Amino acid sequence: MLTESHADSALSEPAWLRWTLIGIVVVAMLGLIALPLALVAVEALAQGWVAYFSAISDRDTVAAIKLTLLVAAITVPLNAVFGIAAAWSITKYEFPGKRLLLALIDLPFAISPVVAGLVFVLLFGAQGWFGDWLAERDLQIIFATPGIVLATVFITFPFVARELIPLMQAQGRDEEEAAVSLGANGWTLFWRVTLPNIKWALLYGVLLCNARAMGEFGAVSVVSGHIRGLTNTLPLHVEILHNEFSFAAAFAVASLLTLLALVTLLIKIWLEARHGDALAVRAGRH
Amino acid sequence: MDLHLQSLRKQFGATVALHDVDLDVRSGELVALLGPSGSGKTTLLRAIAGLLPVDSGRILFGARDATGVSLRDRRVGFVFQHYALFRHLDVFENIAFGLRSRPRRERPAPAEISRRVNELLARVQLADLGSRLPDQLSGGQRQRVALARAMAIDPTLLLLDEPFGALDAKVRVELRRWLRQIHDDTGYTTLFVTHDQEEAMELADRVVVLNRGRIEQVGTPDEIYRRPVSSFVFDFIGRGAQIAGHARDGRFTPQGSDVMLPIPERVRIDGPALLSVRPHDLQIVGPDAGGLRGRIRQLRTLAGRTTLDVEMAGPGVTLEVDLASDQIGDLQPQGEWIHLAPTHASWFPAGRS
Numbered sequence: 181m182l183t184e185s186h187a188d189s190a191l192s193e194p195a196w197l198r199w200t201l202i203g204i205v206v207v208a209m210l211g212l213i214a215l216p217l218a219l220v221a222v223e224a225l226a227q228g229w230v231a232y233f234s235a236i237s238d239r240d241t242v243a244a245i246k247l248t249l250l251v252a253a254i255t256v257p258l259n260a261v262f263g264i265a266a267a268w269s270i271t272k273y274e275f276p277g278k279r280l281l282l283a284l285i286d287l288p289f290a291i292s293p294v295v296a297g298l299v300f301v302l303l304f305g306a307q308g309w310f311g312d313w314l315a316e317r318d319l320q321i322i323f324a325t326p327g328i329v330l331a332t333v334f335i336t337f338p339f340v341a342r343e344l345i346p347l348m349q350a351q352g353r354d355e356e357e358a359a360v361s362l363g364a365n366g367w368t369l370f371w372r373v374t375l376p377n378i379k380w381a382l383l384y385g386v387l388l389c390n391a392r393a394m395g396e397f398g399a400v401s402v403v404s405g406h407i408r409g410l411t412n413t414l415p416l417h418v419e420i421l422h423n424e425f426s427f428a429a430a431f432a433v434a435s436l437l438t439l440l441a442l443v444t445l446l447i448k449i450w451l452e453a454r455h456g457d458a459l460a461v462r463a464g465r466h
Numbered sequence: 467m468d469l470h471l472q473s474l475r476k477q478f479g480a481t482v483a484l485h486d487v488d489l490d491v492r493s494g495e496l497v498a499l500l501g502p503s504g505s506g507k508t509t510l511l512r513a514i515a516g517l518l519p520v521d522s523g524r525i526l527f528g529a530r531d532a533t534g535v536s537l538r539d540r541r542v543g544f545v546f547q548h549y550a551l552f553r554h555l556d557v558f559e560n561i562a563f564g565l566r567s568r569p570r571r572e573r574p575a576p577a578e579i580s581r582r583v584n585e586l587l588a589r590v591q592l593a594d595l596g597s598r599l600p601d602q603l604s605g606g607q608r609q610r611v612a613l614a615r616a617m618a619i620d621p622t623l624l625l626l627d628e629p630f631g632a633l634d635a636k637v638r639v640e641l642r643r644w645l646r647q648i649h650d651d652t653g654y655t656t657l658f659v660t661h662d663q664e665e666a667m668e669l670a671d672r673v674v675v676l677n678r679g680r681i682e683q684v685g686t687p688d689e690i691y692r693r694p695v696s697s698f699v700f701d702f703i704g705r706g707a708q709i710a711g712h713a714r715d716g717r718f719t720p721q722g723s724d725v726m727l728p729i730p731e732r733v734r735i736d737g738p739a740l741l742s743v744r745p746h747d748l749q750i751v752g753p754d755a756g757g758l759r760g761r762i763r764q765l766r767t768l769a770g771r772t773t774l775d776v777e778m779a780g781p782g783v784t785l786e787v788d789l790a791s792d793q794i795g796d797l798q799p800q801g802e803w804i805h806l807a808p809t810h811a812s813w814f815p816a817g818r819s
Contacts, residue, residue: 354550357517360537361544362564362619372563376554 220438223431235432243409244417245436247325251413252393255332259389260382263340268374269349272356280459285341288334296334297402300327313382328413331399336389343385344378347459380455384448391444393439467528467622467655467687469514476509483509483681486523490671491657496649498666499659501676502702507659508627510676512559514657516540527622529662541617543654545626546775549608551600557611559587563697564619576655589648606637613645613743617652625721626658630665642669642713663703667691697814700742707785709758709778710816713739718813725758729813738816745773745786747810757805762797776806 192198225232235241269275270282270449288296302308304321314321320326359373375382397415406420414437422428452459469491481505491497498508498641512518514525516537525533530544532540551560565579574582587593590610610627616624629645630638646669649656657772660666666673667687675690675698677681694700697708711720713735718727720741729735751757760776763784767773774787774797787806797804 237508330607339628354546354548357551358544358546358615359567360534361515361517361540361542362567362615363538364563364567365538368567372555372567373552376552460659 192441200336217438220431220434224435225425226431226435227428231428232432235426235429238429238438240412240433241417241429241433242416244412244441245431247328247412248394248414251327251329251332252330255336255393256386256390258333259336259375260340260386262337263344263385263389264382265379266341267344267348267378272353282345285338285345293335293396293398297399299330300330300334300399300403304330319348322403323407323411324369325411327403328411330395331403332393335396335399336392337355339392340382340385343381343459347378347381348444377458380451380458384451385453387444387447392442393441469655469657470524470526471510471514472524472526473520474510474513474525476506476513476518477521480532483679484513484520487679487681489674489681489684491566491655493655494653496646496656496669497658497672498608498670498673499676500661500663500666500673500702502661504678505676505678507661507676509679511625511627511657511659514623515542515544517544537700539798541622543619543621543624545609545612545616545624545629547627547629547631549600549612549632550609551615552609553600556597556599557592557603558583558587560600560611561618563615582618585619586625590614591618605633605636606641609633609641613648617654621654624654625654626656628660629658630660630662638665645669666704675702677702683749692810694742694812697740697742700814704744705786706742706744707783708814709743709783709785711739711741713737713813718757720778720780722758722782723778725756725780727756727758727808735813735815740809740816741808742814743785743808743811745788747808748785748787748789748800748806749809750789751805751807753805755805755807757807758785759803759805762800762802764800765797776790776804794805 266281266285270278301322304310304314304327306315306322308322355373355377356369359369362374393396394413395415396413397419399417399464400413401419404413404416406416408410408420410418414433418430418434421427421433469489471487471489473486473488474484475482475486483552487506487510497509501507510516513520516532516535520533527540543638552563555563560578561583565574565582568574573579583596584593589594590613591608592607592614595603595607599638600611603611609632611787613626613629630641633641642665658669668691670687672684673690674684677698683690683699685693689702694703700706701708709720711718711723713719713729714737716729716731718729718739718741720726720727727741759779761779762774763777764775765772766775766779770787774789777783778785778787785806
């Protein structure tokens with residue numbers, strides 16, 4: 181039995197207080213979250229379906245969608261692998277500097293995305309540390325796709341690792357030790373023992389990582405250069421359209437991102453309901 | 467396969483977990499590693515398995531030096547304290563894991579794997595539960611799956627870490643007998659770790675008593691019980707009391723008393739000493755027989771056994787005395803002075819634990 185609070189529990193407050201609190205939360209949710217969401221849909225369709233579809237099938241919009249998908253397609257697998265590797269090292273091995281590494285993983289959450297973007301400009305921009313070296317070889321990172329990918333990888337790094345570390349800590353090393361004592365090699369160990377034990381948590385982390393990779397604005401904005409049809413991701417494209425007073429088009433493109441958010445949310449809810457005990461958030465229950 | 471440990475040493479930081487441990491285990495023996503927590507028994511078991519590298523010393527499986535051999539190649543059947551079953555694999559696949567993990571050349575054909583697993587399932591009396599997940603099993607059943615899984619690789623040794631620790635008392639006693647049966651049928655050289663002396667005494671051919679990273683005594687359960695070599699072993703194995711005093715010229719005098727108890731010839735002891743005696747080795751004697759004098763504090767009857775708590779006159783130690791029912795006679799439950807003589811006892815130099 182979980183420690184759920186019941187209306188008749190000893191800790192229950194007077195009815196008026198309870199209802200006031202619930203009221204405040206509901207109003208806040210409606211005003212700050214549901215209303216804007218609805219507004220996106222309304223504004224997107226303000227000039228009708230034809231305008232909507234022409235906005236999202238515009239050449240620059242399609243380019244932005246493609247770039248966003250490309251960035252996510254590179255970033256998410258990379259960070260899934262990084263995340264597993266980081267979680268594995270931290271939970272299975274003892275080494276000096278482990279705590280520092282753990283803190284570093286959280287850095288992208290703590291730092292402002294703009295700063296993250298600036299760091300990459302400072303490193304790889306024309307005036308940056310590696311600027312001359314890159315220019316000599318005719319390689320462009322900043323104001324090009326590689327820069328956008330780098331910034332996105334940085335920003336979304338913690339999602340998978342953060343989800344896996346507590347789960348793998350809770351599961352311990354016993355199963356892996358048992359597998360090796362039974363003769364399993366590293367390959368068998370990973371595919372038959374480790375991965376099945378973390379797959380739902382991994383999916384959860386990948387889902388959140390993907391949502392952020394597609395939605396990231398700040399860091400990407402700094403390194404992208406906002407070149408229409410070339411280095412514009414969806415969130416940047418929304419901003420450009422908005423700045424040009426093409427509100428309906430801006431909201432049409434924004435509705436795509438909103439849709440992504442809703443799909444993410446639904447999968448997240450399904451994962452939590454169906455496989456909750458295989459996720460880190462609830463692993464401590466066993 | 468016989469097992470030989472030669473001066474095994476393991477240190478964690480400044481703590482020495484194993485002090486130059488030597489041990490020989492004969493092929494087919496069932497040996498208990500017994501000790502309180504922190505005695506190094508689990509460290510020793512994990513070192514033998516290859517789960518933990520040792521700092522120095524040698525581990526021999528038969529004539530083969532296994533010290534530097536990896537966990538994977540040592541091929542020991544290890545049963546973890548919490549079983550460590552693969553939670554997403556069913557019982558059948560858990561047991562088949564070791565066979566399926568073999569390199570392709572050595573891997574049995576699927577039909578052969580299936581035959582072997584079914585044989586093991588029958589042996590551990592789980593024939594109907596092959597398709598269950600570990601979550602759907604009771605503690606005792608999980609324990610049996612873990613044992614079958616370890617036996618599936620035809621291990622050189624079977625090592626069990628607190629095999630009954632996580633089970634309730636009744637299941638524990640059943641599984642103990644059952645494990646002895648399995649051992650006698652299969653003949654694997656088996657070592658198990660326990661902190662429960664009763665478990666060790668009932669199950670094992672020989673018991674290794676560990677204390678603070680050293681082996682205190684190795685012997686059959688009876689030897690350990692009847693002839694403990696140190697006051698630690700006496701105290702850890704079974705009930706009993708230890709009385710401080712002084713030994714001289716084959717006589718023992720408890721502190722604060724003028725009684726002189728004879729010490730048997732074979733015991734050579736002089737100076738400060740501990741008399742160690744079990745509750746069933748004390749007899750009520752007459753006042754002139756030169757026994758220990760004490761006063762009855764309490765008379766307890768538990769499960770058909772009557773026990774007296776007697777407070778000694780001199781040292782203030784309370785002795786437990788087990789009595790046969792016909793000896794109770796007209797003893798006063800409280801306050802009566804009686805005299806006790808040990809029929810069997812051990813003496814240890816005092817000041818050494």
